[in-house]
Amino acid sequence: MxxxxxxxxxxxxxxxxxxxxxxxxxxxxxxxxxxxxxxxxxxxxxxxxxxxxxxxxxxxxxxxxxxxxxxxxxxxxxxxxxxxxxxxxxxxxxxxxxxxxxxxxxxxxxxxxxxxxxxxxxxxxxxxxxxxxxxxxxxxxxxxxxxxxxxxxxxxxxxxxxxxxxxxxxxxxxxxxxxxxxxxxxxxxxxxxxxNQSKADVEPRPSHPPPLHLLRLLCVVAVLLVDLLLLVMGVLVGRKHRGTVASSTKLRLPETEVCTQ
Structure with missing residues (x-):
C-alpha cells in the first residue's frame, strides 16, 4: 500500500x-x-x-x-x-x-x-x-x-x-x-x-521587481523631464512670438513716416 x-x-x-x-x-x-x-x-x-x-x-x-x-x-x-x-x-x-x-x-x-x-x-x-x-x-x-x-x-x-x-x-x-x-x-x-541549454537555466536565480522607492524615483524624474521640456518649448515659442511682433513693428514704421509727411 x-x-x-x-x-x-x-x-x-x-x-x-x-x-x-x-x-x-x-x-x-x-x-x-x-x-x-x-x-x-x-x-x-x-x-x-x-x-x-x-x-x-x-x-x-x-x-x-x-x-x-x-x-x-x-x-x-x-x-x-x-x-x-x-x-x-x-x-x-x-x-x-x-x-x-x-x-x-x-x-x-x-x-x-x-x-x-x-x-x-x-x-x-x-x-x-x-x-x-x-x-x-x-x-x-x-x-x-x-x-x-x-x-x-x-x-x-x-x-x-x-x-x-x-x-x-x-x-x-x-x-x-x-x-x-x-x-x-x-x-x-x-x-x-x-x-536544452539554450532554453533553460539549470541554476535557479529567482528574480524580483525593482524596489518601490526606485519606481517612485523614476516617476518623479519622468515628470520633471516633461515639465522641463514644456518650459523649454514655452520659452522658444515666447521668443518666436516676440520676434514676430518686433518685425511687424519695424515694417510699419516707414508707412507711419510717409503718412506723417
Missing part, C-alpha cells in the same frame, strides 16, 4: 515537472535547489529545499504534499525549508513560486523506508552532457549486482558495480529511473529531466 501511494505521489510530481510553466519565470527560477543534491532519501534523513538567492528574493518554497500530509515545514511561505526528519509523507513535488503566481519547474522528491535508493542530481541534465546513476544499499557499501530500469523496463545490469553512466544524454532518455539489488529490494522511481 505504501509503495502504491509513493508511486502515485511521484507520478503527480512528474506531471508537475513536465507541465508547461511561465517562460519568463522558468528562465529566472528554473528549479529549486535540493541539499544534499539528490532526489531520493531514506526516512529520518534531512534535506533542504531552497529558492533563495539574495536578501530581497520574493520566491518561496511550495509543495504538493501539504494538503494530504498535514502540517509541513514548507507551509511557512519562506524562501527555504528544511525537512527534519524526512518521512514517507514528505514524498512529492517541490517548486518555487513568487507573489505574482509565477512558478519554477518542480522536482520530485522520494522518501523511502526501504534499503535501496537511486542517487542522481536533483537538477535536470543538460542535453549532450553525461549523467551517472548510483544505486545505494543502506545496509552495505560493497559493490553488488544491480539492475537499472527506465519506465519499469530493464535498461542494464551491472556486476560488481553500483553505477550506470549515460553518455551524451538526449531528451529521448527522459523518464522514470529506478534500480534494484538482489536481496535488498528496489529503489523508488525518480524522473530524469533533460533540458
Amino acid at each position: 505504501e509503495d502504491a501511494a509513493l508511486c502515485i505521489r511521484l507520478s503527480v510530481a512528474a506531471l508537475i515537472l513536465m507541465a508547461p510553466v511561465d517562460r519568463c519565470a522558468a528562465q529566472e527560477a528554473a528549479f529549486p535547489r535540493i541539499s544534499p543534491d539528490r532526489l531520493q532519501f531514506y526516512e529520518y534523513e534531512v534535506f533542504t529545499v531552497n529558492c533563495e538567492r539574495d536578501a530581497v528574493a520574493k520566491w518561496i518554497v511550495k509543495t504538493d504534499h501539504a494538503a494530504s500530509a498535514g502540517s509541513s515545514p514548507c507551509d511557512a511561505a519562506a524562501p527555504s525549508c528544511s525537512i527534519d526528519p524526512a518521512l514517507n509523507k514528505h514524498t512529492g513535488g517541490y517548486w518555487c513560486e513568487n507573489e505574482e503566481g509565477q512558478r519554477s519547474g518542480a522536482v520530485g522528491i522520494a522518501v523511502t523506508a526501504g534499503s535501496v535508493i537511486l542517487e542522481m542530481s536533483a537538477h535536470p541534465v543538460l542535453q549532450g552532457h553525461d549523467v551517472t546513476l548510483h544505486c545505494r544499499n543502506k545496509k552495505t557499501g560493497s559493490q553488488q549486482t544491480v539492475d537499472f530500469y527506465r519506465n519499469e523496463s530493464r535498461l542494464e545490469t551491472t556486476y560488481n558495480k553500483n553505477t550506470l553512466s549515460i553518455s551524451s544524454v538526449s531528451t529521448s532518455e527522459e523518464g522514470f529511473y529506478s534500480c534494484s539489488i538482489s536481496g535488498a529490494g528496489a529503489s523508488p522511481q525518480s524522473w530524469l529531466a533533460v533540458v
